[in-house]
Amino acid sequence: MNNRLINWFKYASPQNFYPIAGKLIPWFVALTVAFGLAGLYVGFFVAPTDAQQGEGYRIIFLHVPASWMSMFIYLVMAFWAGLGLAFNTRLSGMMASALAPTGALFAFLSLWTGALWGKPMWGAWWVWDARLTSELILLFLYIGFIALQSAIDDPRRADKAGAILALVGVINVPIIYFSVKWWNTLHQGASVSMTKSPSMASTMLLGMLFTALAFWMYSIAVALLRARSIMLERERHTEWVRALLMAKE
Amino acid sequence: MLNASNLECVRGERRLFSGVGFRLAGGEMLYLQGKNGSGKTSLLRMLCGLTPAADGEIYWRGEPIGRLGDDFRAELCYLGHHNAIKEELTPLENLLASARLADEALDPDAALDALEQVGLLGREDLACRYLSQGQKRRVALARLVHERRALWVLDEPYVALDTAAVELVAGLIGAHLQRGGLAVLTTHQTVAVSAGAVRELQLS
Amino acid sequence: MLKLIRAVIGRDLRLAMRRQADVVSALFFFIIVVSLFPLGIGPETELLRKLAPGVLWVAALLATMLSLPRLFADDHHDGTLEQLALAPQPLGLVVLGKVIAHWLVSGLPLALLAPVLGIQFDLPNDALWVLTLSLLIGTPALSGIGAIGAALTLGVRGGGVLLSLLVLPLYIPVLIFGAGAVDATMTGLGPQAHLSLLGALTLGGVFFAPWATAAALRIALE
Numbered sequence: 160m161n162n163r164l165i166n167w168f169k170y171a172s173p174q175n176f177y178p179i180a181g182k183l184i185p186w187f188v189a190l191t192v193a194f195g196l197a198g199l200y201v202g203f204f205v206a207p208t209d210a211q212q213g214e215g216y217r218i219i220f221l222h223v224p225a226s227w228m229s230m231f232i233y234l235v236m237a238f239w240a241g242l243g244l245a246f247n248t249r250l251s252g253m254m255a256s257a258l259a260p261t262g263a264l265f266a267f268l269s270l271w272t273g274a275l276w277g278k279p280m281w282g283a284w285w286v287w288d289a290r291l292t293s294e295l296i297l298l299f300l301y302i303g304f305i306a307l308q309s310a311i312d313d314p315r316r317a318d319k320a321g322a323i324l325a326l327v328g329v330i331n332v333p334i335i336y337f338s339v340k341w342w343n344t345l346h347q348g349a350s351v352s353m354t355k356s357p358s359m360a361s362t363m364l365l366g367m368l369f370t371a372l373a374f375w376m377y378s379i380a381v382a383l384l385r386a387r388s389i390m391l392e393r394e395r396h397t398e399w400v401r402a403l404l405m406a407k408e
Numbered sequence: 409m410l411n412a413s414n415l416e417c418v419r420g421e422r423r424l425f426s427g428v429g430f431r432l433a434g435g436e437m438l439y440l441q442g443k444n445g446s447g448k449t450s451l452l453r454m455l456c457g458l459t460p461a462a463d464g465e466i467y468w469r470g471e472p473i474g475r476l477g478d479d480f481r482a483e484l485c486y487l488g489h490h491n492a493i494k495e496e497l498t499p500l501e502n503l504l505a506s507a508r509l510a511d512e513a514l515d516p517d518a519a520l521d522a523l524e525q526v527g528l529l530g531r532e533d534l535a536c537r538y539l540s541q542g543q544k545r546r547v548a549l550a551r552l553v554h555e556r557r558a559l560w561v562l563d564e565p566y567v568a569l570d571t572a573a574v575e576l577v578a579g580l581i582g583a584h585l586q587r588g589g590l591a592v593l594t595t596h597q598t599v600a601v602s603a604g605a606v607r608e609l610q611l612s
Numbered sequence: 613m614l615k616l617i618r619a620v621i622g623r624d625l626r627l628a629m630r631r632q633a634d635v636v637s638a639l640f641f642f643i644i645v646v647s648l649f650p651l652g653i654g655p656e657t658e659l660l661r662k663l664a665p666g667v668l669w670v671a672a673l674l675a676t677m678l679s680l681p682r683l684f685a686d687d688h689h690d691g692t693l694e695q696l697a698l699a700p701q702p703l704g705l706v707v708l709g710k711v712i713a714h715w716l717v718s719g720l721p722l723a724l725l726a727p728v729l730g731i732q733f734d735l736p737n738d739a740l741w742v743l744t745l746s747l748l749i750g751t752p753a754l755s756g757i758g759a760i761g762a763a764l765t766l767g768v769r770g771g772g773v774l775l776s777l778l779v780l781p782l783y784i785p786v787l788i789f790g791a792g793a794v795d796a797t798m799t800g801l802g803p804q805a806h807l808s809l810l811g812a813l814t815l816g817g818v819f820f821a822p823w824a825t826a827a828a829l830r831i832a833l834e
Contacts, residue, residue: 299781306777310768313420319831320764324778327760327824331782334813338785341809342792345801396421456698459834482700490691494623496630506692508619509706510699535630 171248173390174399180383187380191373198224198369206362215279219363222272224371225265226290229297230332232262232378236304237329240322250386252318253393255325256308257385261378263301269294289343293336300328314393409434410455410559410590415464417450424450425611426463434558434588435604437581441594442611448594449489451611452561455592456486468559482511483558487565491548495537499523499547502536506551514554522553526576542568549573552580560584562593574599616701620709621716627686628717634682635717642675642722646729657734664733665743665794672722672747673754673783677776679718680758683710684766684829697833703826707763711755711822719751735798742797742807749810750790753817757782760821763828786813 202220236258243251273291274284285291304324311317394400409432416426424447432438440448453459455466457473457480466473473480493502500519507514523532526546536544545568552560560581566574578599581591585604628635649667650660687693696706726747727740735743761779765771793806 296781296784299777303778303781306770306774307764307768310765310770310774316831316834320828323760323824323828323831324764327782331785334785335781338788338809342788345792345796393421458694458697478700478702481698484698486694486698488691488694490689490694492691492695494627494686494690494692496627501626505619505623506695509616509623509696509701511616511701 171250173250173253173394174397176250177387177390177399177403180387184380184383187376187383190376191380194369194373194376198366198371198373201362201366201369206366207360215276218272218276220366220370222269222276223367224374225269225272226294227371228374228378229262229266229269229294229301231375232258232265233297233300233325233332234329236262237325240318240325243318244322244326249315249318249393250390252315252322253386253389254382255321256318257382257389258378259301259305259308260385261381263298263305265374265378266294266298266301270298287343289336289340292339292343296335296339297332300332304328409469410592411467411470412455413465413467415451415454415466416462417447417454417459418462419447419450423462428609428611429464430607430609432590432592432607434590435585437585437591437593437601437604437606439595439606439608440592440611441608446611448611449563452486452488452563452592452594455561456484457481458486484561485551485555485557485559486561486563487548487551488563491544493536493544493547496535498533498535499528499539499550500532502547503550518554519550522550523547525553526550527573542570542573545569546573549577549580552577552584555584556587558589560589560591560593562591564595565593566595566597566599578602613705616705617709617712620706621713624710624713625716628713634679635721638675638679638718639721639725641678642671642725643729645671645674646732650732660733661735661798664730664735665739665791665798667733668726668730668743669747669750669787669791669794672726672751673780673787675722676718676751676754676758677779678772679714680755680762680775680779681765681772683714683759683762684832685762685771688766688832693829694833697830703829704822707759707822707825707829708818711752711759711818711825714759715752715755719747719755723747723751735794739794739797742803743794746790746793746803746807746810749807749814750786753786753810753814754783756814756817756821757786759825760828763825763832766829766832786810786817789813 198220202217206217206220208214236255239251239258240255242248243255270291273294277286278284304321307324308317308321311320391400391403411431413429414426415428417424417428424445428451430438440451442448450459454461457466468476468480468483471480492506493499494505497505500516500523503519503522504514504516507519520529520532523529526549528543528546528550531539531543536547539547549565549569562581565577565581569577574597578601581593582602582604585591585601591604646668649663653659653663684693687696697703699706723744727744730740730743758775758779761775761782764778765775768774789806789810793803793810796806797803
């Protein structure tokens, strides 16, 4: 048991994690492509045409997984940031910083695909329904996190401050979601809703699952890539980085 | 009583010092020396627990200061570069407010006495904004007159003071050491303090 | 414990009294922003009455945002914040005291001023009462949550704008329930549900936010 504990913290040092991350990335890229193709195949060829919405509904194969990922990544980001705050490990903070832009990307993708779905279906580029509005606020939370970290020069302070912001955000996300839902149901003006999507045939669910997995693999691959470059930048004064860069020359 | 071992300081991306350690007993003063930028202020802040050390431990009465928390801070008096006075308040109000916030008993008479000792009698009801730099420093130093906490950490206490005031502060530190207190300070001026053993630590 | 909070509030109030310009200018900002909306939308009474709850609440949010940076910045500059962090008292309690003092000079005046401005929007009497009540209940949450942002951005480049970016998303539930309470009064639904939820947010914000703020302050002091 003691051995396992030591091993875990050993890989928590950037120096040891850097090469491992490098070896893992190609695998995750491969998985991304595999799941992505599966998802697109199911989405375009296997899932049936919807009775009410015709072919246009197929964008939910991107929209819904993107929403799932944007929320999932926020949780993971807050987890890593909290870990870094509690145990003072450098790598956890770097992972949180590496995940944030990808999370923001999925939040934006969710909003964009939501708009692309809304226009042909209900004639409006944007509706203030609970899901989309919460997604928009989530995007603001991501941007706040990224802005705070880029405004603070000292990387350790940036990690810790970002961690507090992410943890406060995580607590607030359910509160925000609840309040937005409340707001939306009381002001039942727009009767369109993204949540009133076509009833889920199991093939549709399968397609969304594949795309979600593809997005997940993509996120891990990109986060590892970004984390590696963060490691190089932050640790550029250390021995191992210098040796690495000299070896490349 | 105060024990530091293997302290390392990393500021930004530069390592300022490592492997720094010392022991300080009651009645002793530690005189911290080093060039500008060698990390003296950082070390003082580490001793206070404001800045975490990149490596190493600091012990007070045998316990790590992180674990002691409020108990350590109850015995600590820190005077940094900033005077820690509010410009809108008068010297008297400043002394009383900081005592109250630090949970120390200080009645107005004792506060006036302290201000008199540092030579600010007659100025105690003027907003600090209207005082000179030296006078503001004296308001900050007036805390030391009635300060009975065991550990004094002082960052350049003699800056902007005239010779009489420097002697006064040296006297206060000396009296503190005689009572069995400890002092850690940095200064660019060599000032003789009348009591206690003096240790030196050079940060290179 | 209460003694410490009272000492902090006493000190901060005394400082605010000697720097009245800061306090008063935030109130004038509130008035000006509220006046901008009719100028931008048009003087039609029906429309203005409908928009009033949202407009007044958003203006109150923005006015609070303006006054947040000075919550810790002055103490940070002159070194008193360090001394507060070195006091043998929980920093969270000190923050609670500062938040209460901040509310007394920013949120409370806004809440008392709002019904006067609400008259300009032709709000009915019961809506004016609920508006004041909702602001009285909700503005402490704004001060409490805002303190977290103020502590995180202490001494950071781009301070005020960055602070707004961080804190405004977190204010959204308070806005929804606060403005919603006034709206519910005008549509006849009754504000009780909104006000109780608002109260819950304020309790949570005022009692839990100070600890996150204290952690952020210690990070800023490193």
